[in-house]
Amino acid sequence: xxxxxxxKPTTVDIIELAGILNADTSPRLEALLEPxxxxxxxxxxxxxxxxxxxxxxxxxxxxGVIKRIREKNGDIRFSGMAPKVKRVFKLxxxxxxxKFFDTKEQGIDSYNP
Amino acid sequence: xxxLLMKTQLDDLAIFLEEKGKELGIxxxxxxxxxIDTAASIRLTFPSHTSQLxxxxxxxxxxxxxxxxxxxxxxxxxxxxxxxxxxxxxxxSYRKPGEGKIAVDIDLEPNKITIRLxxxxxxxxxxxxxxxxxxxxxxxLQRLSKGGLGVYLIKKIMDEVEYTVVPGISNTLTxxxxxxxxxx
Numbered sequence: 001x002x003x004x005x006x007x008k009p010t011t012v013d014i015i016e017l018a019g020i021l022n023a024d025t026s027p028r029l030e031a032l033l034e035p036x037x038x039x040x041x042x043x044x045x046x047x048x049x050x051x052x053x054x055x056x057x058x059x060x061x062x063x064g065v066i067k068r069i070r071e072k073n074g075d076i077r078f079s080g081m082a083p084k085v086k087r088v089f090k091l092x093x094x095x096x097x098x099k100f101f102d103t104k105e106q107g108i109d110s111y112n113p
Numbered sequence: 114x115x116x117l118l119m120k121t122q123l124d125d126l127a128i129f130l131e132e133k134g135k136e137l138g139i140x141x142x143x144x145x146x147x148x149i150d151t152a153a154s155i156r157l158t159f160p161s162h163t164s165q166l167x168x169x170x171x172x173x174x175x176x177x178x179x180x181x182x183x184x185x186x187x188x189x190x191x192x193x194x195x196x197x198x199x200x201x202x203x204x205x206s207y208r209k210p211g212e213g214k215i216a217v218d219i220d221l222e223p224n225k226i227t228i229r230l231x232x233x234x235x236x237x238x239x240x241x242x243x244x245x246x247x248x249x250x251x252x253x254l255q256r257l258s259k260g261g262l263g264v265y266l267i268k269k270i271m272d273e274v275e276y277t278v279v280p281g282i283s284n285t286l287t288x289x290x291x292x293x294x295x296x297x
Contacts, residue, residue, distance in 0.1 A: 002181075020167055023163050023204070034131060053192075055200065055229075056200075057200060057260050058264075060257050060259065063258040064258035069198055084189055087189070088193065091270065
């Protein structure tokens with residue numbers, strides 16, 4: 001129910017998610033994010049037009065690592081998020097906590113001003 | 114358990130109403146005010162495992178569509194609420210994943226859905242009915258990362274949320290969603 005694709009063609013970790021992010025599928029994403037959270041300068045972009053649903057467990061994945069990542073001069077940003085997924089971020093007051101972009105290119109470019 | 118009327122029985126009723134109305138000489142404009150509403154009760158029982166969550170979410174949304182009164186946002190909210198509620202039950206009430214069952218009771222009325230989740234968990238701390246809103250941002254983020262904000266979310270998106278605790282026996286979470294007024 002969750003497909004994860006992780007590429008790093010340049011300095012940005014581009015992670016594409018397809019399917020759903022709930023309490024069942026979140027652990028896999030947590031496992032992927034752990035090493036990134038322990039590294040310096042993790043510039044992560046979640047390009048997720050194919051993510052159709054997220055619950056608080058899914059958002060908890062990002063929150064669980066964001067402090068460490070930002071402390072090490074990295075960040076987690078999002079591109080291509082569907083409105084119904086963005087809505088859950090809003091409900092949890094997390095829409096000001098992250099940067100959201102329309103396209104993958106905009107997301108990548110945001111790391112290289 | 115209420116018995117659901119079959120569609121064929123409902124169609125019969127509608128025809129019966131029209132025929133008898135004419136027979137009895139009831140004026141048409143009065144007949145137009147006669148309404149049949151029906152309701153449905155369904156109980157779904159699932160193994161208490163996270164692998165069931167998406168199935169539970171989808172089937173609950175599907176059942177809600179039968180009322181034909183919920184809009185897309187209502188349906189998303191209903192799905193999210195049942196997911197968050199079941200996630201809590203699975204995470205907190207049974208010691209080993211996969212042990213025990215979750216019973217989801219759904220009452221569907223024309224503009225209203227009532228979902229009841231009952232668990233007979235041993236720990237008795239399933240739903241934490243006294244889950245107050247977190248006091249500061251740090252605590253909020255902590256709770257969010259530990260999956261502790263499900264209840265907070267449910268209270269935001271459902272119209273009525275109630276807990277009934279029978280000490281040492283069961284906890285029942287009742288969530289109600291009313292259909293939004295039609296927007297054009």
